[in-house]
Structures are given as structure tokens and as C-alpha cells.
Amino acid sequence: xxxxxxxxxxxxxxxxxxxxxxxxxxxxxxxxxxxxxxxxxxxxxxxxxxxxxxxxxxxxxxxxxxxxxxxxxxxxxxxxxxxxxxxxxxxxxxxxxxxxxxxxxxxxxxxxxxxxxxxxxxxxxxxxxxxxxxxxxxxxxxxxxxxxxxxxxxxxxxxxxxxxxxxxxxxxxxxxxxxxxxxxxxxxxxxxxxxxxxxxxxxxxxxxxxxxxxxxxxxxxxxxxxxxxxxxxxxxxxxxxxxxxxxxxxxxxxxxxxxxxxxxxxxxxxxxxxxxxxxxxxxxxxxxxxxxxxxxxxxxxxxxxxxxxxxxxxxxxxxxxxxxxxxxxxxxxxxxxxxxxxxxxxxxxxxxxxxxxxxxxxxxxxxxxxxxxxxxxxxxxxxxxxxxxxxxxxxxxxxxxx
Numbered sequence: 001x002x003x004x005x006x007x008x009x010x011x012x013x014x015x016x017x018x019x020x021x022x023x024x025x026x027x028x029x030x031x032x033x034x035x036x037x038x039x040x041x042x043x044x045x046x047x048x049x050x051x052x053x054x055x056x057x058x059x060x061x062x063x064x065x066x067x068x069x070x071x072x073x074x075x076x077x078x079x080x081x082x083x084x085x086x087x088x089x090x091x092x093x094x095x096x097x098x099x100x101x102x103x104x105x106x107x108x109x110x111x112x113x114x115x116x117x118x119x120x121x122x123x124x125x126x127x128x129x130x131x132x133x134x135x136x137x138x139x140x141x142x143x144x145x146x147x148x149x150x151x152x153x154x155x156x157x158x159x160x161x162x163x164x165x166x167x168x169x170x171x172x173x174x175x176x177x178x179x180x181x182x183x184x185x186x187x188x189x190x191x192x193x194x195x196x197x198x199x200x201x202x203x204x205x206x207x208x209x210x211x212x213x214x215x216x217x218x219x220x221x222x223x224x225x226x227x228x229x230x231x232x233x234x235x236x237x238x239x240x241x242x243x244x245x246x247x248x249x250x251x252x253x254x255x256x257x258x259x260x261x262x263x264x265x266x267x268x269x270x271x272x273x274x275x276x277x278x279x280x281x282x283x284x285x286x287x288x289x290x291x292x293x294x295x296x297x298x299x300x301x302x303x304x305x306x307x308x309x310x311x312x313x314x315x316x317x318x319x320x321x322x323x324x325x326x327x328x329x330x331x332x333x334x335x336x337x338x339x340x341x342x343x344x345x346x347x348x349x350x351x352x353x354x355x356x357x358x359x360x361x362x363x364x365x366x367x368x369x370x371x372x373x374x375x376x377x378x379x380x381x382x383x384x385x386x387x388x389x390x391x392x393x394x395x396x397x398x399x400x401x402x
Contacts, residue, residue, distance in 0.1 A: 019196065019198075020138045020139060022192070022195075022196040023134075023138055023196045023197045023198065024135055024138060024147060024150045024151055025192065025196070026189060026192035026193045026195070026196045026197055027090075027131045027134060027135055027151045027154070027193070027197065028150060028151050028152075028153055028154035029154055029185070029188065029189040029192055030090070030094055030127060030131065030154065030186075030189040030190075030192075030193060031127070031128065031131060031151055031152065031153075031154035031155040031158070032154035032155065032157055032158050032185065032189075033097070033154075033158075033182055033185040033186045033189050034097060034120075034123065034124050034127055034128065034155070034158075035154065035155040035156075035157075035158025035159060035162065036158040036161070036162050036165065036182055036185065037066075037097070037100075037101060037117075037120050037121075037124070037182050038063075038066055038067075038070075038121075038124065038158070038162070039158060039159060039162025039166070040162050040165060040166035040178050040179075040182065041059075041062045041063055041066070041117075041166065042063065042162070042166065043162075043164065043165075043166040043167030043168075043170060044166045044167070044170045044175040044178060045059045045060060045062075047170045047171075047174070047175040048062070048113075048175050051174075051175065052107075052109060052110045052113065054110050058110070059110075061114070062113065062114060062117050064356075065114055065117060065118060065121075066117050066118075066120070066121045066124075067121075067352050067355065067356055068121075068356075069117070069118045069121030069122055069124075070121045070122075070124045070125045070348070070349060070352045071125070071349040071352050071353055071356075072349075073121055073122035073123070073124070073125055073126065074124070074125020074126055074128075074129060074345040074346060074348050074349040075125075075342060075345055075346050075349065076122075077093065077122055077123065077125070077126035077345070078125075078126045078129055078130065078211075078341055078342050078344075078345035078346075079208055079211065079212075079342060081126070082207065082208045082211055082341065082342070083207075085199070085200065086130050086133065086134055086200075086341070087134070087193070087197050087198070087199050087200070089126070089130055090127065090130060090131065090134065090193055090197065091190065091193060091194060093123040093126055093127045093130075094123070094127070094186055094189060094190040094193060095190060096119060096120075096122065096123045097119075097120050097123040097124075097127070097186050098183050098186040098187055098190065099119060100116045100117070100118075100119030100120030100121075100122075100123070101116065101120055101179045101180075101182045101183040101186060102116075102179075102180075102183050103115060103116035103119065104116030104117060104120070104179040105176045105177075105179035105180045105183065106176075116179075124348075125345050125346075125348040125349045125352070126345050126348075128155070128345070128348040128351075129341065129342075129344040129345025129346070129347065129348045130341055130344065130345065131151055132148045132151060132152070132329045132330075132333070132344060133333065133340055133341060133344055134197060135147040135148050135150065135151040136148055136330075136333065138198070142279055143279055144279065144330065144333075145274075145275040145276070145278035145279040145282070145326045145327070145330045146272075146275040146276055146279055146326075147275075148275055148326045148329050148330060149271050149272050149274060149275025149276070149325070149326040150272070150275070152271055152275075152325050152326055152329070153268060153271060153272065155325075156264075156267045156268050156271050156322055156325070157264065157268065159264070159267065160260060160261065160263065160264030160267070161264075164257060164260075165178070165181075166178045169181060210338065210339040211339045211341060211342035211343075212342065213339065214335075214336040214338065214339050214340075214342070214343050215342075215343070217335060217336070218396065219335040219393060219396070219397065220332065220335050220336050220343055222335075222389055222390075222392070222393040222396075223328065223331050223332045223335055223347065223393070224332070224343075224346060224347055224350045225350075225386075225389050226286075226290070226328065226331075226386050226389050226390050226393070227328045227332070227347050227350040227351060227354065228350040228351075228353050228354040228357070229354065229382045229383070229385045229386035229389065230289075230290050230293065230324050230328065230354070230382070230383065230386035231324070231328075231350070231351045231354035231355065231358075232353075232354035232355070232357045232358040232379070232382045233290075233293055233294060233297065233321075233354075233358070233379040233380070233381075233382035233383035233386060234293055234317070234320075234321030234322075234324065234354075234358075234379065235321075235354060235355045235358040235359070235379075236297070236358040236361070236362050236375045236376060236378045236379025236382060237297055237300060237317055237375060237376045237379050238317070238321065239355070239358055239359045239362055239375065240362055240366070240372060240375050241260075241263070241314070241317075242256055243372055244304055244372050244373070244376075245259055245304075245310065245314070247372060248304045248305060248310075248372050248373065249304050249305065249306070249307050249310040250307060251307060251310075259311060259314050262311065262314050262315050262318075263314045263315065263317065263318040264318065265315065265318070266314070266315040266316065266317065266318025266319035266322075267318035267319065267321065267322035268318075268322075269319055270318060270319030270320060270321065270322040270323040271322040271323065271325055271326060273319070273323055274289055274322070274323030274324060274325060274326050274327050275326035275327075277289075277323075277327075278326055278327045278330050282327065282330060282331060282334065283331075283394050283397075285327050286324075286327050286328075286331060286390055286394075287387065287390055287391070287394070289320070289323045289324045289327050290324065290383060290386050290387045290390055291387060292320040292323065293317075293320040293321050293323070293324060293383055294379075294380055294383030294384060294386075294387065295320075296313065296316050296317050296320040296321070297317070297376050297377075297379045297380045297383060298380055299313060299316070300313040300316075300317060300376055301373050301376045301377060301380070304373060304376070328347065328351075329344065329347060332344055332347040354382075357382075358375070358378070358379065358382070361375070361378050362374070362375030362378055365378060
């Protein structure tokens with residue numbers, strides 16, 4: 001299949017390397033702030049519940065509501081901005097993101113806080129859909145996956161620091177401080193996007209009809225399914241990593257933050273490696289990363305019972321799982337190359353659907369008495385399903401080419 005090539009990519013050599021790196025850094029900072037918003041609440045549920053007089057389960061809906069809003073908001077917000085230049089759309093999304101976090105920080109009661117979370121979440125999927133397209137447009141076509149991976153580094157880092165960041169601020173300055181801090185990060189990201197991301201008036205998502213037309217292609221739906229299943233496989237273990245490490249591996253709770261740092265090193269390295277390999281051979285890398293993630297889950301299911309092997313596999317799980325991220329994002333841009341904005345945003349929503357499915361199935365398995373390792377085996381099943389769809393997708397593409 002031809003690679004996605006845009007007028008912006010053909011002009012990439014005219015843009016200085018320093019300018020491109022600053023633009024990618026601005027996009028990565030925006031991704032970091034957006035990812036931080038999703039995960040920060042996990043460490044604040046207790047203080048939030050006490051201050052707003054709601055139960056922990058009710059406070060937990062702030063996480064569920066955010067994920068649901070991402071899935072719903074991604075296509076809606078992207079479709080609404082198809083006629084706007086992509087840089088303008090990113091500025092609007094980041095401005096709404098800041099507003100949502102300011103509203104959350106000032107919320108006098110639970111309903112207002114949830115509203116702020118929903119506003120922030122509406123920007124999440126659209127930003128993570130349009131941002132990779134902008135990142136790819138900054139470089140030559142053969143380096144686009146690496147550019148996407150660099151942008152996604154902001155999101156991967158937010159996975160690691162989000163919960164400890166929120167917990168530390170909540171303990172020291174109150175839960176509202178976390179939302180104020182994220183609003184400041186968003187403001188810095190907004191200023192950086194305005195200053196460094198190139199402005200190209202003709203760089204729009206095209207017409208809504210053209211954006212919707214790509215969904216007639218089976219390949220687009222296959223990629224979305226691979227993303228949902230593959231990411232669900234990764235998160236089947238990640239969601240329950242803390243109780244597995246403490247109750248199965250026998251680590252003290254004080255060791256968990258250090259293990260999460262190890263996990264963060266793995267996911268950051270895996271994300272960058274996945275982008276580099278995808279630029280060389282996209283489909284083989286897609287097969288390879290899904291196989292690697294699934295194999296890592298199989299090994300972890302046995303290694304989790306021993307501390308040394310469990311610690312090693314925490315690193316491997318992060319690397320193998322997050323190596324899939326730039327691969328999936330590049331693939332969806334390829335199969336929807338004429339109008340990738342909406343498909344890319346829906347793919348961002350598919351990541352969140354995968355997270356929700358993994359958490360749901362894993363929770364059912366644990367509640368059913370199957371033990372804490374059961375979600376890992378559910379992840380293996382999801383990974384095998386993702387690989388099956390990927391192989392079928394590749395075979396169909398080869399038949400069509402012939």
C-alpha cells in the first residue's frame with residue numbers, strides 16, 4: 001500500500017530540524033497534559049470523596065465518565081472541525097482542555113467536577129487523533145512513525161507519573177492543586193503549539209463526507225478492531241499490575257512505585273522502538289509487536305510468582321505493549337490516507353474502548369474467583385484475537401494488490 005504523503009511532508013526539508021523538534025515537543029507536551037488528566041484522578045479518589053461528600057465508588061465514576069467521554073467525543077469533535085486548519089483545531093482543543101481543568105479545580109460540588117472532566121475528555125480523543133497527523137507532516141514520509149512515537153512519548157510518560165503526581169499534590173496541597181497544575185501544563189503546551197507548530201491554512205481534514213467515506217473500507221474497521229483488541233490485551237495486565245505485584249509476587253507496597261518507574265522506562269523505550277521499526281516495515285512490525293505483547297503476557301503469567309522474574313517482566317510488558325502504539329496509529333493513517341483525521345481520532349477512541357474492555361473482563365474474572373492472574377490470560381486471548389484480525393487484514397490487502 002502506498003504510504004501517506006501530504007503536501008506538508010514534501011515541504012518538510014524546508015523546515016529546520018530544530019523547528020521540527022520544537023513542534024514535536026509542543027505536541028508531546030500537549031499529549032502529556034491530556035494523558036495526565038486521565039490518570040491523575042486515580043490517586044485523588046479518597047480526598048475527592050471526603051471533600052465533596054461522595055462515596056469512593058461515586059468518585060470512581062470520574063474515571064469511567066472520562067473514558068466514555070473520550071470514546072464519544074473523539075469522532076464528534078473531529079467531525080465538527082473538519083473544515084478548520086489542523087493547527088487551529090489543536091488550539092481550540094487545548095483551550096477547551098484548559099477550561100475543563102480550571103472548572104474541575106474550582107468545582108464546588110461533584111456535578112461541576114464531572115462536567116469539567118467531560119469537557120477535558122472531549123478534547124482528548126480529537127487531539128490524540130489530529131496530533132499524530134500533524135507530527136507525521138513535520139518530517140519526511142520514511143520517518144513519520146518515529147515522529148508519531150516522539151509525540152506519543154508525552155502520553156506514555158503521563159501513564160507513569162499521572163497517579164503519583166496526583167497523589168503527591170493531593171496529599172500536600174489538596175486535590176484541586178492537581179487540576180490547577182494540569183491547567184498550567186495545558187497553557188504552556190498551548191503557547192508552544194501556537195509558537196512552534198507550522199501554520200498551513202490549507203491543511204484541513206477535508207469535507208465531512210470524505211472523512212466518513214473512508215469508513216466504507218473494511219481495512220479501516222480491521223485496524224480499529226486490532227487497536228481495540230491489542231491495546232485491551234496490554235491493559236489486561238497493566239490494569240491489575242499493582243495487586244498482582246503485591247499479592248502474587250509478594251512485593252511490599254513501598255516497592256511498587258519503583259517497579260512502576262521500571263515499567264515507565266520500558267514503555268518509553270518500546271514506544272520509540274516501535275516507531276523506528278514501523279518506518280522500516282509497517283505490517284511485519286504490526287505482526288511482531290502484537291506477537292511480542294501476547295508472548296510477554298504468557299511469560300508474565302508464570303513469572304509473576306517470583307519477584308526477580310516479575311520485575312524483569314514489568315519492564316518487558318511496558319516495552320512490548322507500548323511498541324504497538326505508533327504502529328497502530330500509522331496503520332490507520334495509511335488505510336484512510338485520503339482523509340485520515342476522523343479515522344485517526346476514532347482509533348484514539350478505540351484505545352480507550354480496549355482499556356475499558358480489559359478492565360471489565362478482568363474484574364469479572366477476579367470477582368468470579370479465578371484469581372489475579374486470570375486477567376493476564378484474558379489479555380493473551382485478546383492478543384491472539386488481535387493477531388488473527390491483523391493476519392486476515394494483511395492477507396486481504398495482498399489479494400487486493402494482486
